[in-house]
Amino acid sequence: MCDLPEAWLKRFDIKVMHYYISTNEGRFCDVREVSSDSILKYLENPDHVARSSAAQVNEYEAFLAGVLGKAEKVIHISMASNASEGFQRASTAAKGFDNVTVIDSGHLSSGMGFMVLYAGKMVKDGYTVEQICETLEKIRGKISTSFVVSTADNLYRNGKISAGVRNICQNLKLHPILYLAQSRIKVQGVAMGRDDRVFKEYIRRQLIHRKKIDTRVLFLTYAGCSVKQLEQIQEEVKKYVYFDRVVLQKASATISCNCGLGAFGLIFMKRIR
Numbered sequence: 001m002c003d004l005p006e007a008w009l010k011r012f013d014i015k016v017m018h019y020y021i022s023t024n025e026g027r028f029c030d031v032r033e034v035s036s037d038s039i040l041k042y043l044e045n046p047d048h049v050a051r052s053s054a055a056q057v058n059e060y061e062a063f064l065a066g067v068l069g070k071a072e073k074v075i076h077i078s079m080a081s082n083a084s085e086g087f088q089r090a091s092t093a094a095k096g097f098d099n100v101t102v103i104d105s106g107h108l109s110s111g112m113g114f115m116v117l118y119a120g121k122m123v124k125d126g127y128t129v130e131q132i133c134e135t136l137e138k139i140r141g142k143i144s145t146s147f148v149v150s151t152a153d154n155l156y157r158n159g160k161i162s163a164g165v166r167n168i169c170q171n172l173k174l175h176p177i178l179y180l181a182q183s184r185i186k187v188q189g190v191a192m193g194r195d196d197r198v199f200k201e202y203i204r205r206q207l208i209h210r211k212k213i214d215t216r217v218l219f220l221t222y223a224g225c226s227v228k229q230l231e232q233i234q235e236e237v238k239k240y241v242y243f244d245r246v247v248l249q250k251a252s253a254t255i256s257c258n259c260g261l262g263a264f265g266l267i268f269m270k271r272i273r
Contacts, residue, residue: 018030055086
């Protein structure tokens, strides 16, 4: 769920616990057995449903036991605790071990990825578990995680919004803007109109307070966007903030099955004073 480049996961030797996608055909392990592109293709059929879920407690136990075979202590960083069962299940599994700490990232996707990267670098630099956890608590509120959704259909099919809200969005051509706060997925607002008009409005809202933004890294995390769309988004971003590095990150199937085709997010750090 952390939506980080594979090379970065390898660089910091980060072990990943996968989420799962359940469809009419069965239950599949995200990344290993199903991709963002394949799940979006599957959902083109209006009769198809795909729902994401965290692993079961016994699967977390097996994962933690395996990692502890190579490390004395483990810090497990979970998806936002009020957005899925992952934090609760990982915490339950951790009770069977003396040296596992479970952290609620408060985020998902590449927002959670920022927490993972901070922890990975601190491990490499020799910090203690206590020092790492203290830092993660401090930076949680300095991460901006948001997405703009092209259609509300997938959010409705996965029980994230009501039929009434979905119908209003369809009839008025409204595109929900989602963000993470208090470990919950919330609706920040809506944008109206054509896709190009919508993404410009979303980018303006996220980047207008440029002085508060840490400009070192921006994750542009997307689901099914074309090369042309990604280029247009990057050009629009430059009108507000110039980032040292823009990472184009394809979203996991877990994110894609909820947000749907054409969704994307601008995920970045705010300045730490």
